[in-house]
Amino acid sequence: MRKSKAALLLASAMLMSCAGAENSVEENIRKAVEPRLGEGVKIDSVKATPYAGLYEIRVGDEIRYTDKTGSYLIVGHVFNLKTSEDLTQARIDDINKIKFSDLPLELALKTVKGNGKRVIAVFEDPNCGYCKRFRQQALKDVDNVTVYTFMYNILSPDSVVKSKNIWCSADRNKAWDEWMISGKAAPAAPANCTAPNEQVLALGQKLRVNGTPAIFFADGSRIPGAIDLQTLESKFSSIKQ
Structure with missing residues (x-):
């Protein structure tokens, strides 16, 4: 069954709203955390992770984690206990790759x-x-x-x-x-x-x-x-x- 034009527009609007909300969370985290990292330190990226509701903060080749409100900062590596994979190190390795x-x-x-x-x-x-x-x-x-x-x-x-x-x-x-x-x-x-x-x-x-x-x-x-x-x-x- 074909979706109506109105349904498609609604779905598109919902996706845009979700994306906007996610961007807002990341911007709020940046504003909350960056001033507390030290003078002159700039956050290169903030992104949601697929684990534990954490957000990844990248400064250069360093990875930190925080919650969605930017109230807590976690320094350390995240491991997948089922596979023993060091997820943080895998991200650092990916960041450091060159051509x-x-x-x-x-x-x-x-x-x-x-x-x-x-x-x-x-x-x-x-x-x-x-x-x-x-x-x-x-x-x-x-x-x-x-x-x-x-x-x-x-x-x-x-x-x-x-x-x-x-x-x-x-x-x-x-x-x-x-x-x-x-x-x-x-x-x-x-x-x-x-x-x-x-x-x-x-x-x-x-x-x-x-x-x-x-x-x-x-x-x-x-x-x-x-x-x-x-x-x-x-x-x-x-x-x-």
């Missing part, structure tokens, strides 16, 4: 091992101990991978100098490995050589890279921190080619 093909790979060192079919981009600081561990315990032995290394200088002014010296070396990749794995410093860069330190720093800040190493995969996902070879291989296996 790998948009990375300015010309600003990175490039190393190809084996057939090079598997691809990662790594943000590393030359003074980062965890980065050196990742090189020594995972990247040193992994095969069939292309590694793009962005020298991301966030630990000390000396990091900038070391990165420039490595970038300006005759063999950048060799100079980087010698420093990160063997502790052999690269020679001083020629005065007329420039390195993309500032561009890489801006890129990392744009991608919200807050620590090193930060590993990005072809599917846009990331893993922060040093991981071992087994974890790296497991991640590769989970990515659909």
Whole structure:
């Protein structure tokens, strides 16, 4: 049976009313919560969740929760007890995904091992101990991978100098490995050589890279921190080619 024009108009009006009410709730939450998050802190989004009547508040890559009145703030992760899934972490991972093909790979060192079919981009600081561990315990032995290394200088002014010296070396990749794995410093860069330190720093800040190493995969996902070879291989296996 066809619905009458009046019925269709009524249904449309009801949907618009519901959408308007939801938007009103989200705006009210924003007005109630944002001033209490600290000076200069801005809420990027407010959205209803499918669980427990909670609303998700996103600030950058951080997730918080509140009720529909914005009276309470919940800091922590929500888990699905039936599946043990960390729902909050899944959202954070989704927020942090990038489009790998948009990375300015010309600003990175490039190393190809084996057939090079598997691809990662790594943000590393030359003074980062965890980065050196990742090189020594995972990247040193992994095969069939292309590694793009962005020298991301966030630990000390000396990091900038070391990165420039490595970038300006005759063999950048060799100079980087010698420093990160063997502790052999690269020679001083020629005065007329420039390195993309500032561009890489801006890129990392744009991608919200807050620590090193930060590993990005072809599917846009990331893993922060040093991981071992087994974890790296497991991640590769989970990515659909």
